[in-house]
Amino acid sequence: MESVRALGHDVVLGTISRAADADRLHVLQRSTNPEAVTRLAMYHDAEIPWVFDIDDAIWALTPDNPGAESYWRPEVQERIAFLASAAPMVTVSTEPLAAQIRDRYRPNSPAGSVIVVPNALPDRLTRPLEGDREHLILWRGSPTHSVDIKPVRAALRSAEKKGIRTVFAGADYRKEMGLRNAEHLGWVGNTEDYIEAIRALKPTIAVIPLSYSTFNTAKSQVALLEARAVGAIPMCSDQPAYRPWITHGEDGFLMQSNEWKWKSQLDNLLSEPYSAYKSIVDAGVAWNREWSVEKLAATYEAIYAKAWERM
Secondary structure (H helix, E strand, O other), X not given: OHHHHHOOOEEEOOEEEOOOOOOEEEEEEOOOOHHHHHHHHHHHHOOOOEEEEOOOOHHHOOOOOOOHHHHOOXXXXXXXXXXXXXXXXXXXXXXXXXXXXXXXXXXXXXXXXXXXXXOOEOHHHOOXXXXXXXXXXXXXXXXXXOOOOHHHHHHHHHHHHOOOOEEEEEOOXXXXXXXXXXXXXXXXXXXXXXXXXXXXXXXXXXXXXXOOOHHHHOOOOHHHHXXXXXXXXXXXXXXXXXXXXXXEOOOEEEEOOOHHHHHHHHHHHHOOOHHHHHHHHHHHXXXXXXXXXXXXXXHHHHHHHHHHHOO
């Protein structure tokens, strides 16, 4: 939205107005609020253009995911189905998620009605960090990752025995991981404030485990982008969300879902000072800059222009 505003459009709270006229495009992000659904139903009937944007396959949550109970309520599933099927356009963060939307909710919709809007960070959040730092391990995410995080338990406990701390940003998994000296940073404001808060901690390694599931295969690489933005060496599960974005050993590490492989790789990384991995960190910063919000601004504008064309 910010990048579209920079190109001359008026953007306010999920509503985009064309620079040249008063046409407004309403963008609803992952909301299943009953009032929002009622309002968008009115937009739909009045042929007012709107877009449904969703970044997770929340219909594919498995029973062991803590978020499943709230999202699998019948009334919530009905709202998701309406939004995903009735919207003139649906925007998503990955092609696998787009495929799920098309197959599940829009099998007869015209081509181009489900479009990938790539995740990215603004240039100001991709600046390199100078100087050395003591090792600190970062994990970030929501409370829906209790299954995903299990493979790194042995690795994090091994690090703690060496006197190296872990910080959990977002959800607090210190107890589940059996860590006594770990720290917790709760959710902090918007994306920019959140990244700056993590950056201030100076993490050196980011562990980003992800188990295989229909829900996870549709995820985006945003956790990797954030890790690179704070100068952390990314260790990511070898899953579709991260595989295209990492060359193993050059700009990060792709890990198999085996807790002893995670432990071995983390032990190896921790045996060298942070400064030894400067080339990996610099390569990550370069990746983010090539895939920044500013670089993708024209792409975003073109996507929303297609929604206006559907008026």
